[in-house]
Amino acid sequence: MSTHPLLADLNERQQQAVSANDGHMLVLAGAGSGKTRVLVHRIAWLIQERQYSPFSVLAVTFTNKAATEMRGRVEQLVGSSVRGMWIGTFHGLAHRLLRAHYMDVGLPQNFQIIDSDDQQRLIKRLIKSLNLDDKRWPAKQAQWYINGKKDEGLRPQHIETYDPTEQTLKEIYTLYQESCDRAGLVDFAELLLRAHELLRNNRIVREHYQNRFRHILVDEFQDTNSIQYAWIRLLAGSQNSVTIVGDDDQSIYGWRGAKVENIHQFLSDFEGSETIRLEQNYRSTSTILRAANSVISNNSGRLGKDLWTDGNDGEPISLYAGFNEMDEARYIVARIEEWRDQGGSLQDSAILYRSNAQSRILEEALLHARVPYRIYGGLRFFDRQEIKDALAYLRILGNRDDDAAIERVINTPTRGIGNRTMDMIRQAARERAESLWQAAKYMVNEKQLAGRARNAVGSFLDFIENLDDETEEFSLGRLSDEVIKKSGLMAMYEAEKGEKAETRVENLKELVTACENFTLDDAEEDMTPLNAFLAHASLEAGEEQADEYQDAVQLMTLHSAKGLEFPLVFMTGVEEGLFPSQQSMDEPGRLEEERRLCYVGMTRAMEKLVLTYAEQRRIYGQELFHKVSRFISEIPADTLHEVRMQTKVEKPSSYGRFNNAASHESFEQTGYSLGQRVRHPKFGEGTVLNYEGTGPQSRIQINFDNVGSKWLVVAYARLDPVF
DNA sequence: TTTGACTTGTCTGCC
DNA sequence: ACAAGTCAAA
Numbered sequence: 055m056s057t058h059p060l061l062a063d064l065n066e067r068q069q070q071a072v073s074a075n076d077g078h079m080l081v082l083a084g085a086g087s088g089k090t091r092v093l094v095h096r097i098a099w100l101i102q103e104r105q106y107s108p109f110s111v112l113a114v115t116f117t118n119k120a121a122t123e124m125r126g127r128v129e130q131l132v133g134s135s136v137r138g139m140w141i142g143t144f145h146g147l148a149h150r151l152l153r154a155h156y157m158d159v160g161l162p163q164n165f166q167i168i169d170s171d172d173q174q175r176l177i178k179r180l181i182k183s184l185n186l187d188d189k190r191w192p193a194k195q196a197q198w199y200i201n202g203k204k205d206e207g208l209r210p211q212h213i214e215t216y217d218p219t220e221q222t223l224k225e226i227y228t229l230y231q232e233s234c235d236r237a238g239l240v241d242f243a244e245l246l247l248r249a250h251e252l253l254r255n256n257r258i259v260r261e262h263y264q265n266r267f268r269h270i271l272v273d274e275f276q277d278t279n280s281i282q283y284a285w286i287r288l289l290a291g292s293q294n295s296v297t298i299v300g301d302d303d304q305s306i307y308g309w310r311g312a313k314v315e316n317i318h319q320f321l322s323d324f325e326g327s328e329t330i331r332l333e334q335n336y337r338s339t340s341t342i343l344r345a346a347n348s349v350i351s352n353n354s355g356r357l358g359k360d361l362w363t364d365g366n367d368g369e370p371i372s373l374y375a376g377f378n379e380m381d382e383a384r385y386i387v388a389r390i391e392e393w394r395d396q397g398g399s400l401q402d403s404a405i406l407y408r409s410n411a412q413s414r415i416l417e418e419a420l421l422h423a424r425v426p427y428r429i430y431g432g433l434r435f436f437d438r439q440e441i442k443d444a445l446a447y448l449r450i451l452g453n454r455d456d457d458a459a460i461e462r463v464i465n466t467p468t469r470g471i472g473n474r475t476m477d478m479i480r481q482a483a484r485e486r487a488e489s490l491w492q493a494a495k496y497m498v499n500e501k502q503l504a505g506r507a508r509n510a511v512g513s514f515l516d517f518i519e520n521l522d523d524e525t526e527e528f529s530l531g532r533l534s535d536e537v538i539k540k541s542g543l544m545a546m547y548e549a550e551k552g553e554k555a556e557t558r559v560e561n562l563k564e565l566v567t568a569c570e571n572f573t574l575d576d577a578e579e580d581m582t583p584l585n586a587f588l589a590h591a592s593l594e595a596g597e598e599q600a601d602e603y604q605d606a607v608q609l610m611t612l613h614s615a616k617g618l619e620f621p622l623v624f625m626t627g628v629e630e631g632l633f634p635s636q637q638s639m640d641e642p643g644r645l646e647e648e649r650r651l652c653y654v655g656m657t658r659a660m661e662k663l664v665l666t667y668a669e670q671r672r673i674y675g676q677e678l679f680h681k682v683s684r685f686i687s688e689i690p691a692d693t694l695h696e697v698r699m700q701t702k703v704e705k706p707s708s709y710g711r712f713n714n715a716a717s718h719e720s721f722e723q724t725g726y727s728l729g730q731r732v733r734h735p736k737f738g739e740g741t742v743l744n745y746e747g748t749g750p751q752s753r754i755q756i757n758f759d760n761v762g763s764k765w766l767v768v769a770y771a772r773l774d775p776v777f
Numbered sequence: 778t779t780t781g782a783c784t785t786g787t788c789t790g791c792c
Numbered sequence: 793a794c795a796a797g798t799c800a801a802a
Binding site: 116117118143144145146167169170242243245246306307309310408409410411412431465468470471472473474475506507510592593594595611612613614632633635636637638651673674 | 778779786787789790791792
């Protein structure tokens, strides 16, 4: 039997998944088992072999990046455009549904998406307007409550509670929702919830989509939350085929409502579904795989899966104990330079960290060594203060009732509309149940404001109206340019001094360029360019604008590394309190999630994995001493290789598993730790490289900056620590 | 109302 | 360490 071209180069299990008949399917895909490949080939199979129209396929991913990649790969396989196939993130697809049926869900046509930062500001303001003590009721907590309820599919009226604390939270939720509805604003959770309600309550709409999407495929299913799952169930109806692909060991979004249990739920809700396990790993060396398997085996309640590879052992995993975070960064840069000098490409290396705050030191070290790098995530382009200011003006032009945008820029740059005036406008808006814009207009017209404030507010209103008239015919690029200049934003940032202000000016200019280059894609033909651009800004936050073509080291959090692979991977800050994070140590479930995150990180590495930690680290401006992460002790000792400074002093293998005190051993023996900087009266400053013996007679090796490396007896050398 | 000095909370993560 | 929030002076 000759193999179908779409099945060539696939292993037996993969072929089984790709060529399965209609019906439900769960693909349990381990890290590096060719999961994306299977999904892409499956879609191509449906279109080419089974003759399904691309219109009948719905594919859901978690990131825009994954969606774009998947579409491209399917088109490549099919050999033609797959226009009409719906592929995107849950949020992107929900947005599309709401746009198409805005009237059915009671939204204005030009509704806008607010990000969690906007959301928090809005909530903070509402808490104040309810005369609640904002110490007792932090906006963050209320935000968490509201989003949590929305993720569960709950509206305020569904919540019945006798707990006074929750009653107040419910009150905030109610008021928040009213404000959003009035202003035409939709938060991330609301996108999903509204789209779900649309499908649930509107039979015509529901049946339309149920009849259309015969095949529904969901990637990263372990990260779906309740509302996303309910969404899938509604679309599936009783006749459509649902394929879910996931890995319970890579579930790392429990904190935002993801439920691994959805996998079990799927098996009981979708009767007769076939389960296919992909366990052959094509990515990592067997050493890396063995280590990762060993770590994850400490978790309980796994669906069970044994990853294997027929690849070679490769090098052992390196573990480096930095003296502090600067030393850790220095070591990483040195290893990357070594990799590059041996012919490796920088793009093939990635530095992963637990939290974004860790990136700064790494950046500095790379910058210093002139090694190009690229950061994913973190503070993204459209999240920047100056960009959000400019976008707020654009939003007001599109919709005067956008209270969040008005709040943001009515006095940015300062134009004499202070807190007192704003409080009066807010109060009027609340009493009259209208937007800030309308209330401001009313107060100016009815002379409810004192002379100076009235002038200030009046001229702001006029400014916006005039700007809108003038720019009616403008292209998006010209419009943004005009807005930035006429609003005084550009002048304001130009007047500020310092490097920071300069970047802000640059960013504003870049925003204009982004507007000039922006084009609507197929799915957005129903929108105005302005609205489409604003939606892009919220849903994608500007991933694509970095220079992808330069050969650069990749920096990102462990979370954003999911789904990616690199020949050389550094996992940094492997310390108790950092990774696993302090917050995760209290609840047992959270610790297992951290362990899965560790598993995700390790399995990103193809050839070489380097783990690093710092014995001393500055956090919140305080020097802290962390122990090495417990996850290190879960790695088999024979796959680990401990590196010490430039001399690569190795610990005898009899240390085997590391106890957490071992890393401070050198300090106890000599009073100095490896990597520490010291000053000698004659030789100047240097770094401790190695040590020998114990007590005052011990000798230490120091690499002096000016005179090179020397062995000195601790008792006689008059050394002073340098900090 | 604005500005600058001072105090306080924050560092998980993301669509 | 940094940013956001608070408070008093101009």
